[in-house]
């Protein structure tokens with residue numbers, strides 16, 4: 001994919017995810033891996049509901065700016081880590097929904113999900129009789145330390161993880177797959193919230 005096509009795709013998905021309430025107040029960041037291995041990513045502080053071309057930049061596989069004086073967001077490291085770990089991944093979406101923020105604070109170090117039809121939205125799962133373990137990491141402003149923590153749990157899980165009191169990372173081979181995985185996680189978070197509400201005595 002060219003940089004120009006990626007910019008268009010990111011502007012479009014930013015608007016769609018913002019409209020669903022998953023990217024409030026300039027939070028989150030979105031990226032696409034380009035054909036040459038570089039990455040198109042939102043700059044920090046950009047409002048995702050109305051992204052412009054100037055809100056996107058290109059970084060290399062290590063997260064350093066290419067032909068750009070701007071500094072990429074510190075969280076760029078978490079994007080490049082996912083691309084480096086999974087050669088098939090083409091899109092990473094990081095959101096800050098209310099449900100991801102609330103539920104992640106109620107969980108331990110992982111979120112165990114089983115017996116739900118929606119799990120089939122994730123790669124390699126073809127029956128509801130499956131168990132998925134989503135890692136939950138403590139929030140940290142030190143991205144190198146956080147990435148080190150993520151590194152230890154990234155390899156065998158579903159295409160996403162939670163950061164406590166912060167948000168969700170989800171990814172996929174292309175934009176459709178990444179959005180599908182993100183929607184599945186958000187659906188599961190809503191189920192988790194409702195289940196906790198109705199079973200509270």
Ligand SMILES: [Zn+2]
Nearest residue numbers: 028075094167
């Ligand atoms: Zn974030």
